[in-house]
Amino acid sequence: MLFNLLYNRLNLALYSLRNYKNNKARGILVRFIVMLIIPYWIFSTSRELFSAWHAVPGFNVMVIIHFIALLLTGIFILLIISGVPQALHFNFLAPDSILLSALPLESLVIKKYRFWEIYFSNSSVFFLFGLPVIAAALVVVKVSLPAVILLLAGLLLLLVIPTGIASLFSLLIARFLPVKRTKNFSSLIMGIMIIGLWAFMQFFRLSRLDPFSGEFDADLFNRLVQTPEMNLSRFLPPHWAARVLSGLVTDNLQQAMIPLVLLLLAAVVIYELTIRLADQIDKYAGYQTGGAVRAARQKPAEPGIPFAQVVQSRHVIRAMVERDLKLYFRDSRFVTQIFFYFSLFLVLPFLLREPFTAANETFAHYAPFTCMLFATIFMAGGLTARGIPLEKRAMNYNRLAPNTDSIYLLAKFGTGFLLTTAALFFGILILVVLEHSPAHIILQAVILLLFNTFGAAAIGLAIGVIHTNFNWDNPRQMLTDNGNIILNIAGMVYLGGGILAFVTGVKLSGTGLALIFFSIYTLVCCLLGIRLALLRVPKIEAAL
Amino acid sequence: MISVRNVSKRYGNFPAVNNLNLEIGREFFVFLGPNGAGKTTSIKMMTGLLPPDSGTIVINDCNLLTEPVRAKRSLGYAPEQAFLYEKLTGREFLKFIATIYRLPGAEAQKRISRLCEIFELNDRLYDYIEDYSHGMKQKVSLIATLLHDPAVIFLDEPTVGLDPKAVKNLKELLHGMVKKGKTVFMSTHILEIAESMCDRIGIIHQGSLVACGAPEEIRNSNGQPAGSLEEIFLKLTHSETGSQVENFLQGA
Numbered sequence: 001m002l003f004n005l006l007y008n009r010l011n012l013a014l015y016s017l018r019n020y021k022n023n024k025a026r027g028i029l030v031r032f033i034v035m036l037i038i039p040y041w042i043f044s045t046s047r048e049l050f051s052a053w054h055a056v057p058g059f060n061v062m063v064i065i066h067f068i069a070l071l072l073t074g075i076f077i078l079l080i081i082s083g084v085p086q087a088l089h090f091n092f093l094a095p096d097s098i099l100l101s102a103l104p105l106e107s108l109v110i111k112k113y114r115f116w117e118i119y120f121s122n123s124s125v126f127f128l129f130g131l132p133v134i135a136a137a138l139v140v141v142k143v144s145l146p147a148v149i150l151l152l153a154g155l156l157l158l159l160v161i162p163t164g165i166a167s168l169f170s171l172l173i174a175r176f177l178p179v180k181r182t183k184n185f186s187s188l189i190m191g192i193m194i195i196g197l198w199a200f201m202q203f204f205r206l207s208r209l210d211p212f213s214g215e216f217d218a219d220l221f222n223r224l225v226q227t228p229e230m231n232l233s234r235f236l237p238p239h240w241a242a243r244v245l246s247g248l249v250t251d252n253l254q255q256a257m258i259p260l261v262l263l264l265l266a267a268v269v270i271y272e273l274t275i276r277l278a279d280q281i282d283k284y285a286g287y288q289t290g291g292a293v294r295a296a297r298q299k300p301a302e303p304g305i306p307f308a309q310v311v312q313s314r315h316v317i318r319a320m321v322e323r324d325l326k327l328y329f330r331d332s333r334f335v336t337q338i339f340f341y342f343s344l345f346l347v348l349p350f351l352l353r354e355p356f357t358a359a360n361e362t363f364a365h366y367a368p369f370t371c372m373l374f375a376t377i378f379m380a381g382g383l384t385a386r387g388i389p390l391e392k393r394a395m396n397y398n399r400l401a402p403n404t405d406s407i408y409l410l411a412k413f414g415t416g417f418l419l420t421t422a423a424l425f426f427g428i429l430i431l432v433v434l435e436h437s438p439a440h441i442i443l444q445a446v447i448l449l450l451f452n453t454f455g456a457a458a459i460g461l462a463i464g465v466i467h468t469n470f471n472w473d474n475p476r477q478m479l480t481d482n483g484n485i486i487l488n489i490a491g492m493v494y495l496g497g498g499i500l501a502f503v504t505g506v507k508l509s510g511t512g513l514a515l516i517f518f519s520i521y522t523l524v525c526c527l528l529g530i531r532l533a534l535l536r537v538p539k540i541e542a543a544l
Numbered sequence: 545m546i547s548v549r550n551v552s553k554r555y556g557n558f559p560a561v562n563n564l565n566l567e568i569g570r571e572f573f574v575f576l577g578p579n580g581a582g583k584t585t586s587i588k589m590m591t592g593l594l595p596p597d598s599g600t601i602v603i604n605d606c607n608l609l610t611e612p613v614r615a616k617r618s619l620g621y622a623p624e625q626a627f628l629y630e631k632l633t634g635r636e637f638l639k640f641i642a643t644i645y646r647l648p649g650a651e652a653q654k655r656i657s658r659l660c661e662i663f664e665l666n667d668r669l670y671d672y673i674e675d676y677s678h679g680m681k682q683k684v685s686l687i688a689t690l691l692h693d694p695a696v697i698f699l700d701e702p703t704v705g706l707d708p709k710a711v712k713n714l715k716e717l718l719h720g721m722v723k724k725g726k727t728v729f730m731s732t733h734i735l736e737i738a739e740s741m742c743d744r745i746g747i748i749h750q751g752s753l754v755a756c757g758a759p760e761e762i763r764n765s766n767g768q769p770a771g772s773l774e775e776i777f778l779k780l781t782h783s784e785t786g787s788q789v790e791n792f793l794q795g796a
Contacts, residue, residue: 180674312646319643323629323636330631330672393627397688399593401644402616538595 001105005113009120039132046136052210054140063221064137065246072238075130076162082190083122083166084173088183090114090121091170091278107282111275119163126159137245147248147256154244154260157267161237164270171278184332191336199347237266313407320398320411321418327390328419333475338419341379345427348375368431369445373452373498375427376420377491380453381460384416385487388464388540389478395470395540405537409461409530416457424449447515452498455522458529459494463487465533465540494525545569545696545727546590551599553585560585562751564599568729572722574738575731577748578781583731584624586748587698590729591621604695617645620694624701624731626685630674634665634684637673638691645692652691659687662713679705686714697721699730703737715741739773749781 053063091114100110134155138148173182207213209221240259247256328334349368391398398408428449432442467483479487501521505514546568553561561582577583588594590601592608592615601608606615629637635656642652660666663683673681682705689697697718703711718728719741732738738745739759747755747762755762755776763769766776 316644316646319640323632323640326636327629327631391629394629396593396621396623396627397641397644400591400616400619400621401641402613402646403644404613 002109002112002116005109006116009113009117035128039128042129043132043136046133047139049210050137050140052212056211061141061249062246064141065242065249068134068137068245069239069242071130071133072158072241073236075126076158076236076238078125078193079122079159079162080165080169081186081193082125083118083162084169085183085186085190086122087118087163087167087170088173088179088186090117091167092174092179093183108275108279111278111282114278115163115167115271115275118167119159122163122166123159126155131155134245141249143248150256150260151241151245151248154241154263157260157263158237158241160267160271161263164267164274167274168270168277171274171281175281188332188335191332192339195336195340195343199343237263240266313403316403316407317411317414320408321414324387324390324411324415325418328415337382337475338423341375341382341420342423342426344375344378345372345423346430348372349427349431366441366445368435368437369428369441369449372424372427372445372449373495376424376449376453377456377495379423380416380420380456381463381487381491383419384412384457384460385464385467385483386475386478387412387415388461389468389470389472391470392472393470399540405534409465409533409537412464413457413461413530416460417453420453420457421450424453444511444515448502448518451519451522455494455498455525455529456491458526458533459490460487460529462529462532462536463490465536468540497521497525545604546573546729547600547602548586548590549600549602551586551589551596551601553582553589553594553596559751561589561596561748564748564751564753566746566753566756568727568744570722570725570727571743572718572728572741573730574742574745575729575748576733576735576738576745576777577731581748581781582751583748584700587621587700587729587731591619591698592616593621617692618695619698620689620692620696621698622685622689622700622702624704626678626681628673628681628684628688631672633670633672634660634676635669637684638669638687641688641691647692655691655693656687659690662717663687663710677705679707679710682706683710690717694726696727697729699728701732702730703732703734735773735777745773747777747780754780 050064053059094114100113101107134151138151143151173179207215208217210216211221240262243259244256244263247253247259328338348371351371388395428442428446431437437445463483463486464479467480467486469477469480469483472478476484498518498521501517502514505511505517546566548564548566551561551564552559564582564586575583575586585594589596590603590608592612595609603615604618606618608615629640632640638656638660639652642656647655657666660669663686665680665683665687668676668680673684676684682702686699686702689699699718702714706714715737718730722728722743730738730741742759744756744758745762746753755765757765759773760769762773762776763771766779768776768779
């Protein structure tokens with residue numbers, strides 16, 4: 001029966017792969033790119049690095065093993081953290097729970113099924129990012145096929161452990177905290193961690209570990225060689241997997257088998273412990289003891305912002321903006337997204353400063369602020385475009401209310417503009433503190449970026465209205481497939497036009513005229529975007 | 545109060561509503577029809593959510609198509625399925641609705657409080673809507689519909705998910721509103737509720753209005769003065785029953 005359930009799950013996954021919304025071909029292409037191209041890119045980059053190490057005279061294979069051990073430890077920790085929201089979802093919130101419990105199945109079978117659902121759902125990070133690196137290592141050190149099979153078995157066993165730990169955590173959390181809120185909170189933590197990792201990876205270059213690169217960092221390389229043998233991390237399961245690899249590449253089968261048996265034992269123990277504990281809790285303590293059953297929230301002492309006595313259009317707009325902000329900030333997925341946008345304002349100026357400065361030295365002072373143009377377009381366009389489907393089908397209430405479409409659009413525009421401006425000033429503040437830019441440049445940058453935000457938000461608004469999708473489960477589905485692509489293209493075209501307007505102004509007279517040209521251009525784009533959105537907003541109902 | 549003239553709507557080649565004509569005064573009007581007959585499409589057009597392909601709709605003497613903002617001031621609509629902002633609390637949601645209908649503060653507070661009392665929601669107003677049951681969401685949707693005291697109230701299957709007490713309260717509330725001169729336009733599949741509450745009934749089938757009048761008028765015009773509304777409904781909508789059930793039971 002467990003096999004049937006898992007087979008059914010596989011079919012569902014394959015079905016969603018084949019029927020990607022309305023546009024099959026592109027949907028499959030996108031998945032193909034994600035599932036094959038990215039791992040291949042990681043594989044080839046890692047192979048280049050390992051080959052470089054291999055070519056160094058006196059090469060020691062342990063460098064690669066240590067690198068793999070560190071990588072596996074990182075993924076292992078990541079999988080435990082990412083596994084908690086997954087486990088909370090599958091164990092307590094999955095919509096098919098009622099259906100499953102109505103089936104004539106032993107509850108232990110359902111628990112096993114849930115475990116494997118979490119396992120496959122949570123392990124995709126490993127298959128996408130970890131496995132290609134290990135495959136590259138195996139290719140470089142030339143491991144035999146039976147050894148590869150043994151290692152793969154060890155890795156699959158290794159993945160059981162973080163799944164089990166995360167599931168156990170989820171069972172513990174569910175007894176004391178509200179499940180849905182905790183899931184959202186842990187998703188948020190996970191999202192912030194991934195963004196932090198992404199930001200770190202923007203500055204950390206693998207070429208620092210390449211002995212043939214000009215950026216080679218010998219200290220870092222030596223630490224990589226020595227560290228794993230020095231610390232307690234060797235008692236962690238990822239290091240057992242690395243020791244399996246170590247045994248296999250050195251043809252020491254005994255050295256490989258001991259950690260493999262350890263992995264097997266740990267996996268079996270944690271698997272059995274998890275499913276039996278889940279089963280017992282389900283039988284004796286109820287399914288959602290701490291989470292779902294809770295008292296009604298107490299009335300807050302302060303009633304909040306009082307009602308306006310005379311309601312004018314500005315009150316309506318403010319109410320809509322407040323509602324949108326609440327919808328954004330009470331959903332961990334959007335908080336993560338907004339956090340990502342904020343991090344763009346921090347990362348991009350430092351990341352792109354060098355190429356910009358290299359291109360034109362007089363441009364050096366402006367370079368960090370110019371990079372923020374990209375960030376404002378991404379953020380303002382993305383937030384306003386997604387602001388339309390944000391309300392899902394509750395958007396009906398805006399259409400039913402006795403207000404003009406312009407009030408509704410102004411509120412959407414306002415929310416996107418407000419959040420982007422907040423991120424913008426945050427980014428500028430950090431830059432000013434770190435770079436000590438001259439005051440006149442900061443002033444010019446602020447004017448330029450604010451006008452840029454106007455235009456980008458309006459373009460996002462128009463695309464959001466035209467390509468909205470109210471039936472979304474994941475924020476990525478908030479715009480239609482075409483909508484996401486058009487939004488990106490329109491953003492780049494808009495930026496190109498802005499740069500052209502600015503450069504024309506500089507060539508004709510100077511920075512002053514350039515700013516005027518740029519402002520006029522962005523305001524024209526802003527008006528056009530809002531006008532287009534106004535024309536299309538009455539047709540939105542058809543989507544409801 | 546509601547005047548629908550020659551209204552039609554097509555989805556591609558499918559005629560969802562075909563030349564619909566209705567004149568509804570200050571009364572309780574029930575709209576009946578089988579699944580897919582065009583009830584919800586008609587209501588969506590009458591509430592301004594869906595533009596008709598042709599025809600005119602007048603709500604409380606305001607043309608919905610040419611003066612939508614004025615017309616919408618006097619209408620309220622509770623859809624069949626309550627789509628609410630899940631991440632807002634019940635109070636935040638109702639406060640938001642009061643603001644977008646430009647309800648002055650004191651009146652809004654008073655009406656929210658009274659309506660929540662009727663539907664027994666006061667205790668849960670500070671909870672997030674995502675934590676509400678289906679019935680509670682339906683109650684919030686009904687309160688949002690009635691909050692601005694609309695002259696014309698559209699209700700699409702309003703009793704689905706409500707407990708018996710809430711259904712009784714809703715019935716009393718709607719009757720009281722009709723007595724105070726408001727128009728209630730309700731779509732339902734529950735013929736007992738329709739018969740017991742309505743002044744007039746409209747039956748739509750395949751996008752066309754096939755009967756309209758008081759229950760007695762419809763009975764008499766169909767030659768079944770003593771017949772039940774169910775029998776007349778099934779006859780008018782050409783719905784065969786019995787044989788399929790019999791065949792199934794025999795097979796089983």
